[in-house]
Amino acid sequence: MSGGSPNRVAWRRVLTEAIAGLGSSPARSILAAMGTLVGVGSVVTVLGLTATANGQIDESFTKLSSTSIRVDVNEAVGASTFPRRAISRVNGIEGVVDAAVVATIDNGEPAQLHPGAPDPGSESPRVAGVSVGYWRTVDAPLLQGRLIDARLAREPVAVLGERTAQRLGVTDVADQVMITFRGVRFLVIGITGPASRDQVTAGDIAIPHAFVRDWLPPDLYTEQMLVVTEVGAGEAVATQVATAVAPFRPESAVAHYTARPRVVDDAVSAELRSLFLMLALISTGIAGLGIVNVSLMAVLERRREIGLRRALGARRGHIVMQFVVEAGIVGIMGGAVGGAVGQLAVVAVSKWQGWTTTLEPLVTLGAAPLGLCLGVLAGLYPALRAARVSPVEALRAGA
Structure with missing residues (x-):
């Protein structure tokens, strides 16, 4: 077996345990994914509507001024x-x-x-x-x-x-x-x-x-x-x-x-994008706090499981890795679905307003990675809390 095999086995084991941990409480996992969905969906929707609105403003200004x-x-x-x-x-x-x-x-x-x-x-x-x-x-x-x-x-x-x-x-x-x-x-x-x-x-x-x-x-x-x-x-x-x-x-x-000078177009677009992006980041922050709360609840519910694994020899790094991977999986799922929901929202609003829809491919492709980052960042603190659980206290509390 090559020197890298043990690491690959460890990662495979962590992934397996993370999936099992998510499957042990589907409702909690779905709730955490909903937080990511809301955050990523907000970003995709806002950026899409910003691009669409900029195009509409540019068209209107061009018709009137030019x-x-x-x-x-x-x-x-x-x-x-x-x-x-x-x-x-x-x-x-x-x-x-x-x-x-x-x-x-x-x-x-x-x-x-x-x-x-x-x-x-x-x-x-x-x-x-x-x-x-x-x-x-x-x-x-x-x-x-x-x-x-x-x-x-x-x-x-x-x-x-x-x-x-x-x-x-x-x-x-x-x-x-x-x-x-x-x-x-x-x-x-x-x-x-x-x-x-x-x-x-x-x-x-x-x-x-x-x-x-x-x-x-x-x-x-x-x-x-x-x-x-x-x-x-x-x-x-x-x-x-x-x-x-x-x-x-x-x-x-x-x-x-x-x-109308092109610099005016750029200035209006930049200001509009900055404003909407700020609103999207606020929504994402709120969604991230929701994920943190759900993850902390998961740590409390699984204290006995964490204590048992620590008693059997699992290191703190293993516990952190498992919870971070769980949060990452939830983030990817929520991000992918949130990206699709965000694009549908942009199309729906554009149809309702009679606008020409503008979709940005990079935003769509970046939805899942954004969800991964959001999930990992939001799950890091609960993972560290889980790693600090004492095996003896956890087993005594679960007895």
Whole structure:
């Protein structure tokens, strides 16, 4: 027999005794495994949801920031408004999804319901002229009534944002509510919900852009164009917008496009991961304490067995080794099952939220080793306690 054989036999014997020890009390073993399952499952779930949430945040930010362009009239060169065909020319650029013009009006006097309205507060609602299709561009849902279309583009009508409608006490557009602004009465025809791309203007009072141009001189309003592009086309479109707006005077329009730097993505991802990982580690620590308690209970229940083995010649190291191996086996089992449960939880939450699931292979493969480490670390103290049991006292207590 080679010099290494006795060690192999010893390890085989320890493994056999550990399995027998676990089988002597299946309920206790399952309870300990549940602790590992909870700890490892928490880590796998949190890391999976973090990766999935990061992907969702990145997608949302990309759609909003990297697909939005704002174009201002360059007053420095004497321009005051956009050419009338500017929107149609911009829509013709490859990669443009939609475009709209907003004319923010110098209020002069607050807009009020006719003949009167509840006090809207210290800040009166803003009034802006918007082109047809504006709400499609800013992604604002219609809650009541109708929106401004081509047939109403030169009529004194108004659409309220939900917040402004609440401030003014407008609950139903069917009541034929009238708003007075700069001496003109506008009929409220619709109420819209929050917009994802232009929350300020879409939340106040919108009237037809064409009506504003026919009604007010250019020095009483400021125009801005909102352009929405396909993902990845923003930078290229931004270089062409000014020429499309005014082919013979491209300097009269200034496009503003700022793609979100990758460093912002990394910072958000790192902070989110750190926060969730901290929560997972707390859960793992709590699960580890549960394993320690179960293992200590096992030591108390098996004091007579430990004392008998010590009386028959087992050394303290053998006792420690057996209990650590038992904890390791429980940890591997709980870790493997916890990893599977964690992945299922990630898939379930992603489906429920309508997200694209992101699973990290290293996390899945590391579930069982993590469970092993958790089991061994949590079982080390109870194993040392077991090794300190006196054979005489243990046998006397069990008699």
